[in-house]
Amino acid sequence: MDAGFWVLQLLNATQFSMLLFLLSVGLTVIFGLLHFVNLAHGALYMLGAYVGISVAASSGSFWAAFILAPIAVTAIGAVLYVTLIDRLRGAGPMNQVLVTFGLIFVFLDVVRLLWGDVALSLTAPKSLSGAAEILGVSYPAYRLFIIGLGAVVMASLWLVLSRTQIGAMIRASVENEAMAAALGINVGRLFFSVFCLGCALAGLAGVAAAPIVSATTGMGISILIPTLIVVVIGGLGSLQGAILGSFIVGFIETFGAVLLPGFAAVLIYVLLAAVLVLRPEGLLPARG
Amino acid sequence: MKRGLSTIALAAAASLGLTGAAFAETTVGLLLPYSGTYAALGNDITDGFNFAIEEAGRADAFAIVREDTEAKPPVGLAMARKLVLEDEVDVLVGVVSSGVLGALRDFVDGAEVPLIVANAGNDAATGEACSPYIVRVSFSNAQVNRPMGQWLVDQGIGKVYTLAPDYAAGHQMIEAFTEAYAAAGGEVVGGEFTPFGQTSDFGPYLTNAGSSGAEAIFVFYAGGEAISFVKQYGSFGKKLPLYGSGFLTSPLYVGAEGEAAVGVTASLHYVPTLDTPENKAFVDAFKAKFERTPSEYSVQGYDAARTLMAAIDSGAADRASIAAALPKVSYASPRGPVEIDPATNNVVQNIYIYETVADGDGLTQKVVGTVEAVRDEPNGCELQ
Numbered sequence: 265m266d267a268g269f270w271v272l273q274l275l276n277a278t279q280f281s282m283l284l285f286l287l288s289v290g291l292t293v294i295f296g297l298l299h300f301v302n303l304a305h306g307a308l309y310m311l312g313a314y315v316g317i318s319v320a321a322s323s324g325s326f327w328a329a330f331i332l333a334p335i336a337v338t339a340i341g342a343v344l345y346v347t348l349i350d351r352l353r354g355a356g357p358m359n360q361v362l363v364t365f366g367l368i369f370v371f372l373d374v375v376r377l378l379w380g381d382v383a384l385s386l387t388a389p390k391s392l393s394g395a396a397e398i399l400g401v402s403y404p405a406y407r408l409f410i411i412g413l414g415a416v417v418m419a420s421l422w423l424v425l426s427r428t429q430i431g432a433m434i435r436a437s438v439e440n441e442a443m444a445a446a447l448g449i450n451v452g453r454l455f456f457s458v459f460c461l462g463c464a465l466a467g468l469a470g471v472a473a474a475p476i477v478s479a480t481t482g483m484g485i486s487i488l489i490p491t492l493i494v495v496v497i498g499g500l501g502s503l504q505g506a507i508l509g510s511f512i513v514g515f516i517e518t519f520g521a522v523l524l525p526g527f528a529a530v531l532i533y534v535l536l537a538a539v540l541v542l543r544p545e546g547l548l549p550a551r552g
Numbered sequence: 553m554k555r556g557l558s559t560i561a562l563a564a565a566a567s568l569g570l571t572g573a574a575f576a577e578t579t580v581g582l583l584l585p586y587s588g589t590y591a592a593l594g595n596d597i598t599d600g601f602n603f604a605i606e607e608a609g610r611a612d613a614f615a616i617v618r619e620d621t622e623a624k625p626p627v628g629l630a631m632a633r634k635l636v637l638e639d640e641v642d643v644l645v646g647v648v649s650s651g652v653l654g655a656l657r658d659f660v661d662g663a664e665v666p667l668i669v670a671n672a673g674n675d676a677a678t679g680e681a682c683s684p685y686i687v688r689v690s691f692s693n694a695q696v697n698r699p700m701g702q703w704l705v706d707q708g709i710g711k712v713y714t715l716a717p718d719y720a721a722g723h724q725m726i727e728a729f730t731e732a733y734a735a736a737g738g739e740v741v742g743g744e745f746t747p748f749g750q751t752s753d754f755g756p757y758l759t760n761a762g763s764s765g766a767e768a769i770f771v772f773y774a775g776g777e778a779i780s781f782v783k784q785y786g787s788f789g790k791k792l793p794l795y796g797s798g799f800l801t802s803p804l805y806v807g808a809e810g811e812a813a814v815g816v817t818a819s820l821h822y823v824p825t826l827d828t829p830e831n832k833a834f835v836d837a838f839k840a841k842f843e844r845t846p847s848e849y850s851v852q853g854y855d856a857a858r859t860l861m862a863a864i865d866s867g868a869a870d871r872a873s874i875a876a877a878l879p880k881v882s883y884a885s886p887r888g889p890v891e892i893d894p895a896t897n898n899v900v901q902n903i904y905i906y907e908t909v910a911d912g913d914g915l916t917q918k919v920v921g922t923v924e925a926v927r928d929e930p931n932g933c934e935l936q
Contacts, residue, residue, distance in 0.1 A: 266763070269759060269762075269763045272755075272759045272762075273756055273759055276753065276755035276756050276759060277756075279753075279755070280753045280755075376587075376591070380592070381591040381592035381595060382592045382804060382805055382808075383592075383775055383776040383779050383805055383808060384808050385779050385783060385808040385809070385810070387810055388787070393787075395787075395788075395789050402789065404787035404788055404789075406787060407755070407787070473752075475783070476752075476753070476780070476783065476784060476787070477752045477753075477776075477780045477783075478776040478777075478779030478780045478783070478805075478808060479776075480589070480775070480776035481589075481591075482588075482589050482749070482776070483752075483776070486749060486750060486752070487752070489750075517753075518753070518755075518756045519756075521744075521746070521756040521757060521760075522756050522759075522760060525744045525745075528746075528747060529718075529747035529750060
């Protein structure tokens with residue numbers, strides 16, 4: 265195991281962390297701002313992958329899929345918000361969990377009806393299908409693209425949240441919704457926009473992951489668990505929490521598989537339990 | 553009121569297709585996953601089964617009752633009870649998951665209902681837990697992988713790294729290969745079992761394999777995991793040659809793996825490109841009806857029906873006589889000559905070693921080796 269080996273595993277861990285970040289940041293911001301548990305977030309990720317595959321198949325272009333899939337998932341999210349989510353906001357966590365859990369199965373069967381049961385996949389664009397030389401090793405270019413994509417999304421969200429008026433409004437609403445509304449912030453519209461942004465990121469994660477993993481009807485459910493773990497470890501509602509949580513889970517999953525393969529599946533749950541016991545509010549929660 | 557109820561019951565029976573049972577000679581319970589991860593396999597096996605009885609012009613002779621196991625052992629067992637006790641089927645056909653097969657074993661053995669296994673490869677079902685009522689026409693996990701041991705050594709590959717999902721089938725496939733490979737003089741220099749259904753990123757494992765000093769990788773993955781694994785293997789530049797259990801590049805989903813699958817060599821009991829008259833006729837007719845190439849799963853469903861029809865042709869009519877007749881069946885299947893081994897009730901068949909090669913825009917299977925009439929040892933089975 266030379267230095268190249270560790271560089272490769274470091275890149276693997278970073279790439280997986282970025283994918284987790286794209287998924288968990290939407291979930292955690294919706295969680296923090298709307299106090300809404302959206303278990304259907306994984307289903308939106310699945311829809312992003314499937315819609316992307318169909319768009320790429322009909323247009324012949326990965327980039328068309330890359331743009332259109334998040335837009336389509338945002339539209340689906342907007343419809344969901346208007347028809348269900350908004351009505352459920354005061355209904356208590358149990359009702360929210362039951363309804364969004366039900367939505368998982370609705371989307372699962374919709375996908376089965378439209379796309380069938382056989383797993384599908386998306387081909388990475390020609391320009392990213394080869395390997396690139398980085399830090400003395402040869403690494404799949406598409407995986408580097410995912411790392412770059414995650415970094416760009418991370419930086420943009422950080423800039424918007426910390427440097428713009430909308431960001432200040434979002435932070436104010438997370439901190440104290442009633443006070444923000446009293447100050448003249450249209451909290452309803454803000455919630456809608458943030459929910460749509462979360463859906464767009466889920467769709468983006470889906471279409472971005474499709475060239476690496478296969479699209480199956482189970483992908484939405486299987487990704488939901490690590491995503492929820494990221495949110496719980498990182499702390500509800502904060503961008504920094506989602507970043508930290510994604511990197512912790514991504515690195516533990518990857519280096520667990522390298523160093524302690526027998527325990528790879530368990531390690532992350534051990535960490536989750538430890539965080540829940542020692543810091544139940546998460547490592548970097550939005551509210552202090 | 554009573555009359556109303558019986559009308560409803562009749563209507564319900566008609567909607568389930570039970571009214572046909574009065575005219576059909578044999579009632580078959582198809583016990584397969586029609587939802588969940590394995591739904592694609594359940595549908596493919598069903599298509600193969602129906603295709604065989606239609607091809608023989610005997611669709612009217614069978615009343616078929618379908619039940620969805622969801623590939624979950626408790627659901628599978630409940631549905632088996634329903635088919636046997638309520639629908640009073642003469643024979644059960646199906647079972648994709650080895651877990652479901654394990655859950656059913658004692659029930660079908662005790663109820664004395666023949667079960668034709670059309671997929672589940674669990675070695676124990678035709679080994680130490682065998683039953684005179686369980687006949688397998690698909691494959692055993694060991695049967696598919698054992699021949700690869702000697703073959704890889706013959707190719708001059710002395711060191712391999714193994715990977716498989718961490719569940720019963722993954723362990724059985726890799727153990728059978730490892731044993732045969734070691735016996736032939738090869739050395740497994742490392743390997744891991746990845747968390748089943750939770751692993752979407754195989755990058756860390758591929759990197760481990762690359763630094764293990766192995767000359768090749770031998771893996772078992774199926775379905776969505778197979779697609780993810782092969783694509784990621786391709787994106788990491790195919791640094792080591794990839795061998796595996798043939799489900800890795802099954803024609804059912806090899807298209808989704810694309811160029812990454814080219815050059816992968818694996819062993820399986822059926823590939824659609826076999827050059828025999830039986831297979832060519834089968835592939836042509838199947839394509840004409842379903843507009844797709846048959847997979848090993850289609851053939852397993854097809855052979856389940858062929859085996860059942862052969863048993864009935866030999867005079868079997870009820871549960872006991874069908875169970876007694878099934879182990880005596882042998883015929884020329886699209887996959888080559890098949891017979892049921894009376895010592896274990898497992899199928900005896902050729903195992904084909906095939907390479908996935910590019911064919912124009914698509915992919916096809918090139919057979920590079922055939923191991924004839926592979927038969928499992930009884931392994932504790934005492935049928936004879």
